[in-house]
Amino acid sequence: MTERPPHGSARPGGRTARTRAAVLAAAYEELDRDSFAALTLDRLARRSGVHVSTIRRRWRTVEGVVVDLLAERSSTLPTPDTGDFRRDLMELTQAIADFNNALRNRNVMQGLIAAAAHDTGVEEILRNAFVRRTEEVTLIVRNAVERGDIPEDTDAWEVIASLGAPLYYRVLILRGSIDERLVHTAVETTYQAARSGVFVRKG
Numbered sequence: 001m002t003e004r005p006p007h008g009s010a011r012p013g014g015r016t017a018r019t020r021a022a023v024l025a026a027a028y029e030e031l032d033r034d035s036f037a038a039l040t041l042d043r044l045a046r047r048s049g050v051h052v053s054t055i056r057r058r059w060r061t062v063e064g065v066v067v068d069l070l071a072e073r074s075s076t077l078p079t080p081d082t083g084d085f086r087r088d089l090m091e092l093t094q095a096i097a098d099f100n101n102a103l104r105n106r107n108v109m110q111g112l113i114a115a116a117a118h119d120t121g122v123e124e125i126l127r128n129a130f131v132r133r134t135e136e137v138t139l140i141v142r143n144a145v146e147r148g149d150i151p152e153d154t155d156a157w158e159v160i161a162s163l164g165a166p167l168y169y170r171v172l173i174l175r176g177s178i179d180e181r182l183v184h185t186a187v188e189t190t191y192q193a194a195r196s197g198v199f200v201r202k203g
Contacts, residue, residue, distance in 0.1 A: 019050055020058075020068070023050050023055055023058075023059070024068060026043075026047035026048035026050075027044055028069060029104075030047060031104035032104040035111070036107050036110065036111020037111070041055050041056055041061075041062060041065075044065060066111060066115075067126070067129075070108050070109070073099070074129065074133060077095050077099060077133070078091070078092075078095055079092070079136055079137050079139055079140065080092050080095075081143060083147075085140070085147070086187065089140065089163060089191055090187050092137055092163070093167065096164065096167050097178035097182075097183050100171045106171060109171060110171075110172060134160050134164075137160055138157060138160055141154060141156035141160065142156055149195070151197045154197075154199045155199045155201050158199045162189070162190045162199070163186055163190040166182060166185070167182065167186060
């Protein structure tokens with residue numbers, strides 16, 4: 001199944017690319033000032049200088065703009081490959097923490113989770129974004145298996161899910177920030193569990 005591109009991402013280059021950049025920059029700036037719930041197409045139009053009808057035609061809704069913004073911002077997150085499993089986990093966790101501790105990024109995440117509860121289109125795109133990113137960073141686990149750092153039949157997906165779960169619980173459920181202690185405990189818990197074979201596939 002082919003994943004749908006984010007709203008507004010078609011025909012890259014030229015005026016379309018400039019319009020997209022202006023609208024996404026405006027959304028990012030607005031989310032640094034206020035919550036997702038306060039964001040409107042009219043506010044985006046005023047800040048970006050792009051006519052509201054153009055924004056509505058290309059993204060349809062505020063959610064469409066913010067989904068596109070999430071895709072752009074999350075694509076900049078690295079997939080560490082230092083040659084050391086624990087260090088890779090630490091760098092990945094710190095990158096997730098830094099991303100979510102920025103107020104506007106946290107507003108994006110929390111707003112999209114709320115929107116997904118009543119919009120199946122947003123729900124699908126948000127799920128696809130998380131699935132794609134999780135698949136990308138399983139490279140950390142696969143590399144660790146190849147080096148012999150962790151057991152051969154380790155489930156890479158479950159390792160990354162275990163690492164991310166306490167981070168997103170803090171951000172999305174408790175509505176808090178990710179502090180240094182949480183980064184450390186998430187990394188050490190996942191690292192030690194993987195080394196001891198907790199994530200080995202059964203059967």
